[in-house]
Amino acid sequence: MPVLKPAIARRKPDAKTSPADEFVERLAVSMEAEGLPRIAGRIFGLLLLSEEPLSLDAIAERLGASKASASVNTRLLEHRGLIEQIGLPGDRRDYYQSVSNLFVRTMEQRLAKWERFHSIMNDGIAQLEVSPVIRSRMKNFENEFASVHEVLKAALLKCQARRHR
Amino acid sequence: MPVLKPAIARRKPDAKTSPADEFVERLAVSMEAEGLPRIAGRIFGLLLLSEEPLSLDAIAERLGASKASASVNTRLLEHRGLIEQIGLPGDRRDYYQSVSNLFVRTMEQRLAKWERFHSIMNDGIAQLEVSPVIRSRMKNFENEFASVHEVLKAALLKCQARRHR
DNA sequence: TTAATCGTTCAGTATAAACTAAACGAACGA
DNA sequence: TCGTTCGTTTAGTTTATACTGAACGATTAA
Numbered sequence: 276m277p278v279l280k281p282a283i284a285r286r287k288p289d290a291k292t293s294p295a296d297e298f299v300e301r302l303a304v305s306m307e308a309e310g311l312p313r314i315a316g317r318i319f320g321l322l323l324l325s326e327e328p329l330s331l332d333a334i335a336e337r338l339g340a341s342k343a344s345a346s347v348n349t350r351l352l353e354h355r356g357l358i359e360q361i362g363l364p365g366d367r368r369d370y371y372q373s374v375s376n377l378f379v380r381t382m383e384q385r386l387a388k389w390e391r392f393h394s395i396m397n398d399g400i401a402q403l404e405v406s407p408v409i410r411s412r413m414k415n416f417e418n419e420f421a422s423v424h425e426v427l428k429a430a431l432l433k434c435q436a437r438r439h440r
Numbered sequence: 441m442p443v444l445k446p447a448i449a450r451r452k453p454d455a456k457t458s459p460a461d462e463f464v465e466r467l468a469v470s471m472e473a474e475g476l477p478r479i480a481g482r483i484f485g486l487l488l489l490s491e492e493p494l495s496l497d498a499i500a501e502r503l504g505a506s507k508a509s510a511s512v513n514t515r516l517l518e519h520r521g522l523i524e525q526i527g528l529p530g531d532r533r534d535y536y537q538s539v540s541n542l543f544v545r546t547m548e549q550r551l552a553k554w555e556r557f558h559s560i561m562n563d564g565i566a567q568l569e570v571s572p573v574i575r576s577r578m579k580n581f582e583n584e585f586a587s588v589h590e591v592l593k594a595a596l597l598k599c600q601a602r603r604h605r
Numbered sequence: 606t607t608a609a610t611c612g613t614t615c616a617g618t619a620t621a622a623a624c625t626a627a628a629c630g631a632a633c634g635a
Numbered sequence: 636t637c638g639t640t641c642g643t644t645t646a647g648t649t650t651a652t653a654c655t656g657a658a659c660g661a662t663t664a665a
Contacts, residue, residue, distance in 0.1 A: 495611095496611085496612070497611090507612080507613095508612095508614080511612060511613060511614090512613085512614095515613090532610075532611060533610090533611065533612090534611085534612070
């Protein structure tokens with residue numbers, strides 16, 4: 276069992292809040308609504324504003340967070356495709372930076388959630404025994420989704436194509 | 441100060457889980473990822489599958505939840521436009537039912553979150569002093585969003601128009 | 606006016622999630 | 636072969652939030 280000191284005085288000494296910090300903070304709060312931990316949002320914002328890739332320690336220090344938290348949240352963001360990990364020659368550390376096709380990646384995240392939701396709905400339509408009224412309500416819902424979904428994916432493909440030119 | 445009984449044996453006696461119940465439950469879990477309380481998702485699913493509008497008590501009982509919870513969560517869903525409250529003649533109670541243009545309402549919810557996020561980003565572009573590289577990264581992000589956003593809203597308008605025919 | 610029946614609010618509790626410090630393990634360099 | 640320096644994992648604490656029972660207020664009916 277690890278020996279833990281009592282966690283007192285957790286609050287930081289109010290590390291002077293620059294406009295960039297405020298931006299990162301607002302971004303992080305807004306990303307919480309997308310289901311990400313607050314710190315993940317902060318890392319996202321920090322890397323977005325950083326021209327050079329940042330090491331894990333740099334991220335943790337810059338955000339006043341523990342390295343543990345930085346570790347799991349960078350991994351989370353990387354897994355979601357919102358940041359990427361790179362290596363720097365002659366350096367053993369991991370570095371992270373914002374991905375280049377950030378918008379498309381962001382959209383993929385959002386779409387993924389939708390698709391989970393709607394696949395549940397489609398399963399329901401397929402398997403549930405419901406009245407015709409309810410069935411048509413659900414089918415209608417899914418048909419409209421399908422059409423919008425298609426349009427959206429087409430638009431995203433165009434984004435990607437434009438980038439590759 | 442209200443006198444509360446110790447909260448023991450909170451767990452329900454495993455109220456036999458029908459396919460419809462499982463569907464509702466899956467839906468509710470998936471909606472948690474959209475930032476809604478679990479019970480709100482359950483109410484949403486319950487009303488989706490219910491041909492007749494349901495009273496607050498009926499909802500609470502059917503879900504094995506307290507009336508208090510049913511009250512705040514129906515209000516939440518109604519405020520978000522995912523269900524609607526109606527009155528039944530000769531009945532003092534409030535009834536709730538699934539809205540007719542459910543898909544468009546759902547999309548409005550999703551879009552609202554995006555727009556918050558991107559307006560923060562645009563504020564950042566406008567106000568932050570960043571290097572040209574970062575600025576163009578952010579502007580590019582927002583330009584791509586703007587174009588996709590437009591396409592999406594057009595598609596939604598078509599959905600609404602089709603409904604009004 | 607009183608009793609009953611709604612919905613809402615409030616105080617307290619339980620649960621879940623996020624974060625930290627410490628332990629751990631792996632890759633390197635002396 | 637140690638000692639370092641990384642990143643990750645784990646155990647525990649803190650914090651946030653959802654939920655419940657009870658009190659409350661409003662409306663209706665007698």
